[in-house]
């Protein structure tokens with residue numbers, strides 16, 4: 001170990017609550033030692049957040065065609081500055097050949113920089129094999145939906161080579177169970193979402209290899225049959241990882257708490273489902289062909305429509321909102337949005353020696369308010385834009401009102 005090039009931070013470990021000395025060199029953590037001291041360091045140390053569903057960020061819509069390296073660099077910088085060191089870039093339903101062209105282009109952009117390769121841990125393909133039923137399709141265009149076929153699954157795998165790919169589909173579509181078997185045999189991770197599948201179909205999808213359920217409580221109609229609906233069926237399902245959007249808007253606080261009581265807590269992961277409006281001023285943006293509007297309360301909708309179209313949630317804010325809804329310390333929420341998704345997708349996410357030096361330093365007030373966030377990615381500190389932190393704090397104040 002060359003101590004001259006090593007960097008060191010002393011901070012309180014977010015779960016052990018004791019001071020640790022983290023040492024890293026270049027992009028990797030060298031060691032992480034407990035310190036025998038009674039002095040409490042001012043910062044908490046936690047691993048970088050990981051988001052498996054990001055449609056856009058910082059004013060950049062990942063659904064746009066021909067995104068430039070500068071666009072991707074801006075979005076990556078903004079999301080990392082908000083605590084999320086790695087994420088799955090998400091493409092939603094589009095005409096298949098257009099979706100494939102965007103994916104091919106984004107892979108080329110990703111290949112231009114080591115920083116992009118690290119930040120964009122993989123791809124989340126959400127559509128077009130989703131339910132076209134009213135309410136279940138959400139902000140996706142039902143006219144562009146289609147059944148999965150072996151040819152399309154092979155095309156997706158060939159295009160993405162050995163990239164991490166998460167595919168969200170509705171298992172009730174004709175051919176979906178066979179598609180899940182094929183996709184998982186090719187190393188694609190399959191999650192169920194935008195679905196109105198019956199319990200038997202959900203079970204068959206899991207037996208076929210699906211391991212996730214996408215944004216539980218969303219991708220379904222505003223009104224549900226109280227006797228039998230996709231929420232109750234999901235609540236009875238054991239096995240998959242369930243993602244939830246903890247912005248207080250996509251899932252109400254009582255439902256959010258109920259999800260944590262009914263489902264095994266280790267099966268819950270948080271996602272922002274962020275769109276271009278996240279980490280950007282209030283106003284109008286695009287989500288592919290859709291015009292969307294972010295209002296001051298953080299709600300993102302198509303103008304004139306009731307359905308939500310992604311979120312404007314910033315990653316670190318997701319942790320603190322989740323903790324507030326559950327009335328638990330923020331440290332308890334952090335793992336649902338870092339180590340839990342990482343374990344599911346077999347990505348590194350820990351503060352152990354040999355791991356990428358991706359971590360957050362947080363200053364938190366005694367009453368649980370985030371006062372400062374510093375983020376390190378591959379050993380380098382991400383430059384913060386102070387005005388964004390002020391925006392975040394204003395957002396917290398207004399949403400708590």
Ligand SMILES: [Zn+2]
Nearest residue numbers: 126138215219
């Ligand atoms: Zn969705």
